Amino acid sequence: MVIPRSEATNGLAVESRGLRVVIIGAGIGELTASIFLGKQGHHVTLLEQSRFANEVGAAMHLAPNASGLLRRIGILAETIDANAFERITEFNANNKVVRDVDITELNKMWQHPWHLVHRLRLHQELKRTATSSAGPDTPAELRTSSRVVDVDTSAATVLPEDGSQVQGDLVIGADGVHFKTRQKVVEREVKPHSSGKSAFRLLVPRQAP
Numbered sequence: 306m307v308i309p310r311s312e313a314t315n316g317l318a319v320e321s322r323g324l325r326v327v328i329i330g331a332g333i334g335e336l337t338a339s340i341f342l343g344k345q346g347h348h349v350t351l352l353e354q355s356r357f358a359n360e361v362g363a364a365m366h367l368a369p370n371a372s373g374l375l376r377r378i379g380i381l382a383e384t385i386d387a388n389a390f391e392r393i394t395e396f397n398a399n400n401k402v403v404r405d406v407d408i409t410e411l412n413k414m415w416q417h418p419w420h421l422v423h424r425l426r427l428h429q430e431l432k433r434t435a436t437s438s439a440g441p442d443t444p445a446e447l448r449t450s451s452r453v454v455d456v457d458t459s460a461a462t463v464l465p466e467d468g469s470q471v472q473g474d475l476v477i478g479a480d481g482v483h484f485k486t487r488q489k490v491v492e493r494e495v496k497p498h499s500s501g502k503s504a505f506r507l508l509v510p511r512q513a514p
Contacts, residue, residue: 323347323443327463327473329453329480333424336431338477339445340378343435349445350471351435352463354452354480362424363506366390369415376417378434385430387422453480456489 323346328335331353339349367375367382375382389412395404412419435445448465455464456476463471478486482497 324474325472326350326475326477327352327461327471328477329456329463329486330478331432331447331449332479332481333428333431335477335479336428336435336445337374337378338479339435340431340442343442343445344378346443348443349435350473351445351447352451352453352465352471353447353449356449357432360425360428362428363508364421365424365427365506367420367422367427369412369417369419372417372420380430380434382418382420382422385422385426387420387426390419390421453485456486458489 324342326339326342326347326349328339328349328351331351335351339351342349367387372382389409391407391409393404393406393408394402397403408419432447436447438444452466453463454466456462456478457464458476461473461476463473463476465471476486478484478490480486484495487495
């Protein structure tokens, strides 16, 4: 959900200084977006409600298109302990194999490889890259413990719980399933609904029999 500032902005001024972009949330998608925006010279502020004190997660897919995007921002899956995705086997409720695909063959038709990576490891690398001032890109400002309680959609202003005010030229609302941003845009309560499907991820120790 993207909220541009409603008032006119001088195009030349924006081009010279870049946009002030406020991103609500600092997950994998939000951090990736901040890196690409920083490469264009925009100034990004990420507002994350958690402290990142107890990050958890299991393996997640890095499909070829995702791997390609990460490579464009200088992150190689191989350097963050990712494993090559070689096979997918699908079972039904009766433990019968309904699909078995050799991914190593499919990988030959794509420009970038397919990997499995631990979510925490990828998230840490994205945080490091997004906030780094070592290169030519504009580093993002990451504010943790910044729970957003209100958004002014007409002025692109975000109000965290601590009473401060964050002004931007553009607001990206990526505040998850319990979103506040979308409700502000459509001006009504928007409730998530079940798709009837569930996904479970887990880690299996290598020494398991």
